[in-house]
Amino acid sequence: MLEPQNNSFVMYDEEFQRISVVIEKLLRESNSKVIFLVDKNGQLIANCGETEHLDTTSLASLTAGNIAATGGLAKLIGEKEFSILFHEGEKDNIHISIIAQRVILVVIFDHRSSLGLVRLRVKKASDELAGIFEDLAVKAAEMEKTGNVDSPFAEITDDDIDNLFS
Amino acid sequence: MSFINYASREINCKIVYYGPGLCGKTTNLQFVYQKTAPDAKGKMISLATETERTLFFDFLPLALGEIRGFKTRFHLYTVPGQVFYDASRKLILKGVDGVVFVADSQEVRLDANIESLENLKDNLEEQGYQLEKLPFVIQYNKQDLPNCTPIEELRELLNPDGVTEFTACAQTGEGVFETLKAVAKLILLELKKGGAAG
Numbered sequence: 001m002l003e004p005q006n007n008s009f010v011m012y013d014e015e016f017q018r019i020s021v022v023i024e025k026l027l028r029e030s031n032s033k034v035i036f037l038v039d040k041n042g043q044l045i046a047n048c049g050e051t052e053h054l055d056t057t058s059l060a061s062l063t064a065g066n067i068a069a070t071g072g073l074a075k076l077i078g079e080k081e082f083s084i085l086f087h088e089g090e091k092d093n094i095h096i097s098i099i100a101q102r103v104i105l106v107v108i109f110d111h112r113s114s115l116g117l118v119r120l121r122v123k124k125a126s127d128e129l130a131g132i133f134e135d136l137a138v139k140a141a142e143m144e145k146t147g148n149v150d151s152p153f154a155e156i157t158d159d160d161i162d163n164l165f166s
Numbered sequence: 167m168s169f170i171n172y173a174s175r176e177i178n179c180k181i182v183y184y185g186p187g188l189c190g191k192t193t194n195l196q197f198v199y200q201k202t203a204p205d206a207k208g209k210m211i212s213l214a215t216e217t218e219r220t221l222f223f224d225f226l227p228l229a230l231g232e233i234r235g236f237k238t239r240f241h242l243y244t245v246p247g248q249v250f251y252d253a254s255r256k257l258i259l260k261g262v263d264g265v266v267f268v269a270d271s272q273e274v275r276l277d278a279n280i281e282s283l284e285n286l287k288d289n290l291e292e293q294g295y296q297l298e299k300l301p302f303v304i305q306y307n308k309q310d311l312p313n314c315t316p317i318e319e320l321r322e323l324l325n326p327d328g329v330t331e332f333t334a335c336a337q338t339g340e341g342v343f344e345t346l347k348a349v350a351k352l353i354l355l356e357l358k359k360g361g362a363a364g
Contacts, residue, residue, distance in 0.1 A: 057227045
């Protein structure tokens, strides 16, 4: 599921619910403002907290770009990756970490929390999230093997596609 | 790699605009941005230098509508075209679902086009992709300029496999949406194939 070429990354309802529970717990326990999970390719997977005034799509894309650039830097000096990034602002701070080398966990917090608390809680949540993504990978692989891929696109017609552009 | 989300009933695909420096990749995205209804687009992000040369990428999220109850979203990216930004170009190709190669039709840029296309192939291969197997279209941009290489010659040098191609003038928008539609369609057909094969 994680390899090119052209395989899709699939998210199912069940895992999505489990992920939501974990990040909402993390939001409470770390006293943070916003949490979101982003695929390394820049796709937003899930988010919670004060997201109303945030452009989450752009945030996701830039976070992935940021991680990609830092990953490139890491390779240049012989590291596999930098698993944690931290950006400190005047009011808000961003803590970015990589889960299971694939998914990016972003925590935005202000003075109500602290870097230490966020790091502590993120570590715990990361293990739980890694487990869920592992399950997801197994599930997707099984679906593919058994041919039970219930793709909504298997039966699309040319008309369906043309209608998108009308 | 497309992202199919059954929970939010969304599908996200990534399109990358590739090509030599100053060929009009950013201009393509800008035109799409200008001409798209506000509710169908997100903010366009340009990470550019002070002289408006792309430094890392441009990003434009587009929502096209629904197919079979799934919201279809395309994320459009450009790469920095200048030769020395190769490390950044590689990063942006990660997880790509479809590629648009924007060629600069001016005679003086012929070599730059060829070099950029080769660079695209190399960078894709490094990530385990093959250009021939990806949804791929070519756009011959800047057709309004007087000193263009004839289409036949461009085709022979840049498009020997005969993939879908368009002439364009991104500044006025000619050919821009045709190009985008063509690559989006190829991506959706690829998804359909993947779904049917499963």
